[in-house]
Amino acid sequence: KIAEKKADIILWDGGNNDLPFYKPDLHIVVADALRPGQEISTFPGEANVRMADVVVINKVAEASEENVKIIEKNVRRINPKATIIRATSDIIIDNPELIKGRKAVIVEDGPTVTHGGLHFGAAYVAAKKFGAKIVDPRPYAVGYLKAVYEKYPHLKYIVPTLGYSLDQMKDFEETLNKIPAEIIISSTPFNMANIIKVNKPIIHVKYEIRELNRPTISEIIEKFLNTFKK
Template sequence: MTKKKVVVIGAGGRDLHNFNIALKNNPEVEVVAFLFTQIPGIGSRRCPPAFTGEKYPGGIPIYSIDMLPNIVKTYGVEEVILSLSDLTYEELGKIISYVISVGCDFKILGLRSTMLDSVKPVIAVTATKTGAGKSTISRVIVKELMSRGIKAAVVRHPMVYGDIEQSLVQVFRSIEDLDKYKLTVEEREELEPHLELGVAVLLGVNYTKIILEAERIGDVILWDGGNNDWPFFRPWYWITVTDSMRPSIEVGTFPGEVNIRMSDAVIITKVSSASSDNTKRIVDNIRKINPSAHIVKAELAVKVDKPELVVRKRVIVVEDAPTVTHGNAPYGAGYIAAKKYNAEIVNPKKYAVGIFKNIYEQYPHIDSVVPSLGYTEEQLKHLEQMLNEIDADAVLIATPAKLDRILSINKPIVRVTWDLIVVEGPTIKDLMDEFLSRQGPKQI
């Protein structure tokens, strides 16, 4: 039997999971390459045999998405499987057109094909777009469960930016573990807050093994989503977070709209920063596609740990990189905090070096903030150089990662944090009551 030659488009997360679950042992297909996008500065490499298995003894090469036409010609590719999130429908349409124009069929694997079942209760937190406040909601849920004596094992959507072979199954229990595995800034941003609560976080590449370890560690499993992807584990209860500052993303992104349609509850964040018309429109959009979901209106109230270093001072604002890059937000909590405390925000663009010059060109909506880009040692070096060269009184850091642990910054550091305040609708406690009353996973 002739095997269908397939390419998988992704970003080192969903793509590897889909391969492991649906393609790795499929006798009818041969995956000839992975194509990565969304990860600045990550070049060509190879997915190792330790993960790809006996069918692929030499591993599988990883290339950039712009190499698709050459790969199709070289390998005779017939089908492209999209395993990527955080896309607007316009971006999704462009990828579909790109794939079809080089002569390939286009495919997306759905929920039933890619979800794993757990023997433990699973609660999933997903989003409609990066930067909506998903991680904050996850931490509040963990605290609520802890207050009830329930131990949660947090399983994070994969972020495979380093050595894939060393990332098959990773269990983090302390901040020191982050240094041991030499994690990127982007990974630290998601893991540090949970670890500071004393909660184990699991992630990696092989989620068929990760789910077993999570079941051993926790009374319940909390799926902490990445980008706006749907969960790898079939949830008993599903919460999606959307952002009132970006109305229409709840029905204008893929697979963000999938999450809205499937959710038991939708939390609309940053409502005090948006107009009432925007919030109403978001609620109406949610009601049209998921009339049974609980809707929670909430605020993410920002605060700083050293206000005396911010009030009427000149500050550099460092924001979570995914939020302001492929999340398409012009700014985040750092900018809001600077405005709240009447600080002068120093424009960093003229100080940009290395990859940061490319970032400001690629994402022109980023104007007055510095993305916390740190996928590689070189990027960290350029970030440190920028922050040290900018003439300012302080650095306002609005990423959960404590950058001073990995960078030598020559200015005072001010940390931005934010608290969830429910303005209208069920509280997190109410949602957890409903979750804990469930007797099994959602029907999909």
């Protein structure tokens, strides 16, 4: 209620396991083209899709057309009124010339590639795109990371960020420092250098969404906001 009094717009940015605390006037949900079926098989993913005004299917450029159509079909079946936008994530790196030909260890967002089920993320895509030589990190894993690779055998070429305790962060740091690579390519949303000390330069990967059809997200939001103008 305090936020309602002080703000003109309330923007709720939920994670992969969130439901909004109130019914939004405009509800935008992102589906992953590399994970078809999760839009109707997970909670609260399915609930969010059912409530959505807009469903953005991201990573379309990396997925098969068959998988994209599966998601579109599922969305239309449970929420025929939703607007569906196809989109891709463009990789952005400040210094791509630092990657080509160099041995690299790949660090990805932990939940995405562990219980999220993906084999890789944006850092791996960037490494392949810009010609890095990816080093298999598994032989150098210590502590909890060794257990993670045993639990998630699909993880072959990446180090997931899952360190929450001091001991886990220590294992994470030691693993990265043991890997015989020249650089670290990371797509995590935080700066690792602020919490651990590594012996390799870190190259941060960002990505920016690009819609492949209209209406775009900006057009939908602009139209929505215009309905509230006096």
